[in-house]
Amino acid sequence: MIRRLYRLWPNPKLLARLWLLTAGQAVLQGLLLALLIPILDALVRPEPDIGAATPWLVLGAAGALLYAVLSVIATPVGFAAAGALAAQLRRKLMHHVSTLTLGWFTAEHKARLARGVTADVGSAAHLAVTIGGPVITSTLLPATVVIVTFTVDWRMALLLCAIALVAYLALRRAARIAEISEIELERAAAGVASRAIELGQAQPVLRAAGHAEGTPRMRAALEDHRETYREGMRRARQPFFVYTGVIMAGFVAVLALTAQLMLSGRVEAATAIVLLVLAARFLEPLGNLIELIGALRALRNQIARIEELLSTPTLPVPAEPVRRIAEADVEFSDVTFTYPGGDTPALKEVSLHCRAGTTTALVGPSGSGKTTVTRLIARFFDIDSGALRVGGVDVRELDPGTLLDEIAIVFQDVYLFDDTIEDNLRLARPEATWDELREAATAARLDEVIERLPAGWQTRVGEGGAQLSGGERQRVAIARAMLKRARIVLVDEASSALDPENEAAITRAIANLGDDPDRTVIVIAHRPATLAAADHVVSLEDGRVMETGTREELLLTGGAFSRLSSQYERARHWRIADMSG
Known part of the structure; x- marks a missing residue:
């Protein structure tokens, strides 16, 4: 003992x-x-x-x-x-x-x-x-x-x-x-x-x-x-x-x-x-x-x-890890990955290339592997086979701190600390000036939220951000990503359950993320407006890449992306019939 x-x-x-x-x-x-x-x-x-x-x-x-x-x-x-x-x-x-x-x-x-x-x-x-x-x-x-x-x-x-x-x-x-x-x-x-x-x-x-x-x-x-x-x-x-x-x-x-x-x-x-x-x-x-x-x-x-x-095994780190990333491009080469304890691969021989300074939209039905792609880029897990490179370097050869310094993540389940809006943003960069904070808030359309809150920047958001709506929490997360100045931003658009005002604001904020020529944005897209702002679209299904190209190119192929777009358009025009008469 x-x-x-x-x-x-x-x-x-x-x-x-x-x-x-x-x-x-x-x-x-x-x-x-x-x-x-x-x-x-x-x-x-x-x-x-x-x-x-x-x-x-x-x-x-x-x-x-x-x-x-x-x-x-x-x-x-x-x-x-x-x-x-x-x-x-x-x-x-x-x-x-x-x-x-x-x-x-x-x-x-x-x-x-x-x-x-x-x-x-x-x-x-x-x-x-x-x-x-x-x-x-x-x-x-x-x-x-x-x-x-x-x-x-x-x-x-x-x-x-x-x-x-x-x-x-x-x-x-x-x-x-x-x-x-x-x-x-x-x-x-x-x-x-x-x-x-x-x-x-x-x-x-x-x-x-x-x-x-x-x-x-x-x-x-x-x-x-x-x-x-x-x-x-x-x-x-x-x-x-x-x-x-x-x-x-x-x-x-x-x-x-x-x-x-x-x-x-x-x-x-x-x-x-x-x-x-x-x-x-x-x-x-x-x-x-x-x-x-x-x-x-x-x-x-x-x-x-x-x-x-x-005794839980730590993230494997090489004896002499790479501590600098030259460019912010992301490349998958024949990547196969199965979640721990799972039987079926979540990704199967996936190959795709997200060029530095571009916005890539990932589309596909639920369970197609979109979220898995973003998790692997952030090295939530290590791949089973193939190669995943950031800036031309295998992520397993990179220093974990260097990799995460270059990445900002905005996922569906945004977590905010029970603190002020200001302090939640400063987590990304504590030394940021007020001008930089306001600039990030404006680009993320968070300024509109701050203006209508009685305490403004000093408003406490509650445990997990409970005092804000889902759309408002996402605006805080996007502003935090912009303030961090990470060269790679991973976003789950997650706008399906938002009101029209928040949906439009978040769509615009995601588009603003791609305005920086040094920033590579990879977004799990659901809305046409987000897809329209993307330079490149990757269509996934059952863990495989089915199509790649621009939105216009994929709409003409009649493939999986075209079918998903047609389903969305039909759903968007649904109306509840008036049965009163």
Whole structure:
């Protein structure tokens, strides 16, 4: 456990200092008990010899003072260690996840990360400090007492060793049960947490359906947690009582042996008193271990979950990555890609070339591979075969930071931080001037939104941008992309569910993105206006490139793009019939 904690924490010096102080206190307690031997030998006799006891009493007082000093030092070190360890480990985790492929961040993995960074790290740091010390004391103090006891009476020392062995075996069984119970309880707690988040996020839907207090799944998760906790407590009862019985039987055995030694004349009264005191200080901390074992197993499981996150394979980076992109063109050459865990390739031998300074529109039915193309450009995943080049360099040879510096992404699910509009834009370039902010907002048609908001630029957008409409969030995202001045912009037009005003504004904003001659725009297009502004159209179907060319050229071929355009035009002219007459 200690080795795993040392490997886990980036800088374990504070933890080591605390544990060394605790170990010093535990050993010192045992050594102070050893002073009872000469002190009682001098005092418990027909004619007490105060002079002989005085040096040992002085030494004991000095030891007690040293123990108090160690306690005073250890207390603030413990408080500091808990906070520092949690902060260090959280930074380590956040640095690690920043090197993972973006495709790793699924809903399940994001939930695991959130729980790991908050609950597991915080609890592990707390337990390492608050439980680590008592565990060290409860093991080192009995060990020191056994060594001291050997200097008094070897028979009692052997009895204490036998008690320790039986207690160890009983404790191992209790530890296994505690570990299983903690894992099951963590699973149940995760289920409750997931349902609780669902309860908060889906309140409008739940209230409309008459389930404001939760769904049957929520109630089932709560019941499962209660049953899991109750079952864990039931299983833990037996090993708890067995271990307690071992300690009590050990104390009875100590009393019996002491009485037998005194009655047989093998030890004096003073020695018998020393043996009883030593046995009591041996059994008391040993008995405390059963109270600590559940927390120890919880700590072990938390460490395992954190280690699992830290062992997630990072994005492969070459020893000497390319750190500069000459041109912002994007080229796929016979690219095949299958999502992790999938059976059917999402892209099959795809070849396309998006020239620098142009706008390329990706079209095709749902599931044709449009979004996959944009994800691979941003290196959410690595391709299975073929080559994907940006600026003539395979993306796997590029430094990940260099690649992402050159890319801005505007997807359907725009996420904004619960901050002001200004600060959400400055994420792209914190040092941007006000003129640059206003220029980006104007080009993205965000200025119209800012003008009608009471607090203007200082309007807080809410968690995830909830205070803005979908179209307004997309305008913020487009403005952020423009402010970043990335040479490659990936956009999902996502205008199908927008009102006409937002649809027109976003279409114009996407067109403005392509006005920069140094910027390459790749847009998943749905609207004719966006297609009309594109220099190049790529039609995809079932993970394959079916057609490429300009919009006008593809309309004349009668192929997949022409059919999609005809379907859209027919749908655009649909009208609901008036049945009133």
